[in-house]
Amino acid sequence: MKHTYEYPRAALTVDCVVFGFDSTQAALQVLLIRRGLAPFKDHWALPGGFVRVEETLDEAARRELEEETNLSTVFLEQLYTFGTVDRDPRERVVSVAYYALTKPADHTTAASTDAAEARWFPVSDLPPLAFDHAEIFATALARLRGKLRYEPVGFELLPPKFTLTQLQRLYESVLGTPLDKRNFRKKVLSHDLLVPLKETHREGTHRPAQLFRFDPVRYEKLKKKGFLFEI
Amino acid sequence: MKHTYEYPRAALTVDCVVFGFDSTQAALQVLLIRRGLAPFKDHWALPGGFVRVEETLDEAARRELEEETNLSTVFLEQLYTFGTVDRDPRERVVSVAYYALTKPADHTTAASTDAAEARWFPVSDLPPLAFDHAEIFATALARLRGKLRYEPVGFELLPPKFTLTQLQRLYESVLGTPLDKRNFRKKVLSHDLLVPLKETHREGTHRPAQLFRFDPVRYEKLKKKGFLFEI
Known part of the structure; x- marks a missing residue:
């Protein structure tokens, strides 16, 4: 039955x-x-x-x-x-x-x-x-x-170490719109979720760029306090 | 086959x-x-x-x-x-x-x-x-x-005409947290999505409160321009 x-x-x-x-x-x-x-x-x-x-x-x-x-x-x-x-x-x-x-x-x-x-x-x-x-x-x-x-999911699409230019290109390519470089950097760095590394990355003839990694532990802590990630 | x-x-x-x-x-x-x-x-x-x-x-x-x-x-x-x-x-x-x-x-x-x-x-x-x-x-x-x-879904839970107090109570009850009255009113009115009506609503011995309705047409217009509803 x-x-x-x-x-x-x-x-x-x-x-x-x-x-x-x-x-x-x-x-x-x-x-x-x-x-x-x-x-x-x-x-x-x-x-x-x-x-x-x-x-x-x-x-x-x-x-x-x-x-x-x-x-x-x-x-x-x-x-x-x-x-x-x-x-x-x-x-x-x-x-x-x-x-x-x-x-x-x-x-x-x-x-x-x-x-x-x-x-x-x-x-x-x-x-x-x-x-x-x-x-x-x-x-x-x-x-x-x-x-x-509203969530730091972009880092899932980047290598563990990345430059701010790579991060911006990713956002621009997903959102389908160019972003202002100064505003973008100010925003992503203001969260204190990006840890600057002692390494740099050189692309073509550009001068070497600082590499960063995302800090998921700090993000979880901030999230528990009601912090809203926002770009 | x-x-x-x-x-x-x-x-x-x-x-x-x-x-x-x-x-x-x-x-x-x-x-x-x-x-x-x-x-x-x-x-x-x-x-x-x-x-x-x-x-x-x-x-x-x-x-x-x-x-x-x-x-x-x-x-x-x-x-x-x-x-x-x-x-x-x-x-x-x-x-x-x-x-x-x-x-x-x-x-x-x-x-x-x-x-x-x-x-x-x-x-x-x-x-x-x-x-x-x-x-x-x-x-x-x-x-x-x-x-x-981030979206004006709250109005789906209210009668077509409502007071700002009712709206705030709704937000507080869904979010499970009290909200500051002045900030809340400033935010919801800043969007220009609430149309003040010529009617009032009286509850108990309180003085009559202004009734509003939500303007979905204006919301759709704003949304197309990239506007983000935010409380």
């Missing part, structure tokens, strides 16, 4: 919008895979797949990411669940979408699985995507933009 | 955290229903139920709300999808949670269905909840708190 809803049931998938930041090109990127099977065979799509009945949604997202893109330890958060009735031509499929933030070191890992199957694209120049993945991507980008302004 | 994942499949439900604001008690409230069936028979729970294969998630949430609480036109947004493996003792059930904001006029509607079955509780004094509904509720309250500070 099971008081529950019987078949037909929707199938349940997870899909992941994986963001990366290319410092040299100052471009926000997203990781796509080329589908090997119908429907949308040979189309680009977000990595993802069916949720197994014995795994949580987070576990399914991490498993699919690792299987399809080789990525294992990344910042991963649930985004939104997409459930229009006809979003998959096969049958009713509800998809729990996630977004992930990767560090530059993960870029080669992800690409190395199989260059023909997984590839980074600049968000400003995406190919047509399978299913409703363009809508999922747009939702993820909007979430990232909103989050970047 | 369907390239899809076969059974066993998780069952899919929606659950709704319905918030209301009781002006006279200055209390944020949540609408609960008493379960008539096992599991958790006679326990209080969030209104919700199984998603039908031919309806979207939003449609399922609205249908369940109307069936179980009589509420029809409310502000409703998807919250988060809960998918731990053992959250339902019957079998694997994944639940897409929503939160809803209701106006005081909806309160009696909701209660009138069947007083023994649907009831408003102050959020500060909830009964034990079935399943993982306490966790879903906590997630919804955190979302509402975050949202209230």
